[in-house]
Amino acid sequence: DAGITQSPRHKVTETGTPVTLRCHQTENHRYMYWYRQDPGHGLRLIHYSYGVKDTDKGEVSDGYSVSRSKTEDFLLTLESATSSQTSVYFCAISEATRDQPQHFGDGTRLSIL
Amino acid sequence: AQTVTQSQPEMSVQEAETVTLSCTYDTSESDYYLFWYKQPPSRQMILVIRQEAYKQQNATENRFSVNFxxxxxxxxxxxxxxxxxxxxxxxxxxxxxxNKLIFGTGTLLAVQP
Structure with a gap:
C-alpha cells in the first residue's frame, strides 16, 4: 500500500472554527490532491499540488485553502468551517500526471455542527 | 467541461455470476486515462483497473475487465x-x-450468496 497517512481520522467541530487536515506521504510523489466525498456526488477535487509551494484549485475550492511547504505534507484548511463542509475528505498522491494512477489515503470524516 | 456518468446507482449479482457496471464520460481532452476504483465499507479507495485512451485493447486484471x-x-x-x-x-x-480526476457518482454493488 502507498504510504499515505491522513490525520485526524475523525473530527467533530463547531461552525465558525478553523480546521486543518493533514496528509503525509512517504513515497516522495510530486503530486498531491484533496477530494471531498458526499452522497450523490462521488469524489470532487478541492485543491491539488504539483510540487512544493505549487498548488491550484479544483472544482469545489471555495472555503478551502491548502499549503505544501514540504514534499511529504499537504495541508487542507477550512478557515471558518460551515455545516456544508461536513464530509469525508480524501488525500491522494501520484508520481506523475496522466499515466500514473492516484493512490488514496483512508479518509477523514469531518462533522461540523 | 469534463463529466462522468454512472447511471446505475445500485446493482446486484449472484456469487460466481458476471456483472457489468456502466460508465459514460465526456471530455475535450485528446489524451486521457480512465479508471475504476472500488470503495468497500472500510472506506478505502482501491484502484481496480485503468485504461489508456490511446490504446484500443481493453484492459484486464484477473476477474476484472473493461469494455472501452x-x-x-x-x-x-x-x-x-x-x-x-x-x-x-x-x-x-x-x-x-x-490528472485531476473527475469521478462518477458511483454504483453500489451487492453480491448475493
Missing part, C-alpha cells in the same frame, strides 16, 4: 466469477492533462 468504446465514450467494468468480497461502491473516473 472510445467513439461512444463508454467505459464499462465487467466482473466475472463474482465473489462476496467484490461487494462495494464502484467509481468510474477520468483523468486528463493534469
Amino acid at each position: 468504446q472510445k467513439a461512444a465514450k463508454s467505459f464499462s467494468l465487467k466482473i466475472s466469477d463474482s465473489q462476496l468480497g467484490d461487494a462495494a461502491m464502484y467509481f468510474c473516473a477520468e483523468g486528463g492533462a493534469t
Whole structure:
C-alpha cells in the first residue's frame, strides 16, 4: 500500500472554527490532491499540488485553502468551517500526471455542527 | 467541461455470476486515462483497473475487465466469477492533462450468496 497517512481520522467541530487536515506521504510523489466525498456526488477535487509551494484549485475550492511547504505534507484548511463542509475528505498522491494512477489515503470524516 | 456518468446507482449479482457496471464520460481532452476504483465499507479507495485512451485493447486484471468504446465514450467494468468480497461502491473516473480526476457518482454493488 502507498504510504499515505491522513490525520485526524475523525473530527467533530463547531461552525465558525478553523480546521486543518493533514496528509503525509512517504513515497516522495510530486503530486498531491484533496477530494471531498458526499452522497450523490462521488469524489470532487478541492485543491491539488504539483510540487512544493505549487498548488491550484479544483472544482469545489471555495472555503478551502491548502499549503505544501514540504514534499511529504499537504495541508487542507477550512478557515471558518460551515455545516456544508461536513464530509469525508480524501488525500491522494501520484508520481506523475496522466499515466500514473492516484493512490488514496483512508479518509477523514469531518462533522461540523 | 469534463463529466462522468454512472447511471446505475445500485446493482446486484449472484456469487460466481458476471456483472457489468456502466460508465459514460465526456471530455475535450485528446489524451486521457480512465479508471475504476472500488470503495468497500472500510472506506478505502482501491484502484481496480485503468485504461489508456490511446490504446484500443481493453484492459484486464484477473476477474476484472473493461469494455472501452472510445467513439461512444463508454467505459464499462465487467466482473466475472463474482465473489462476496467484490461487494462495494464502484467509481468510474477520468483523468486528463493534469490528472485531476473527475469521478462518477458511483454504483453500489451487492453480491448475493
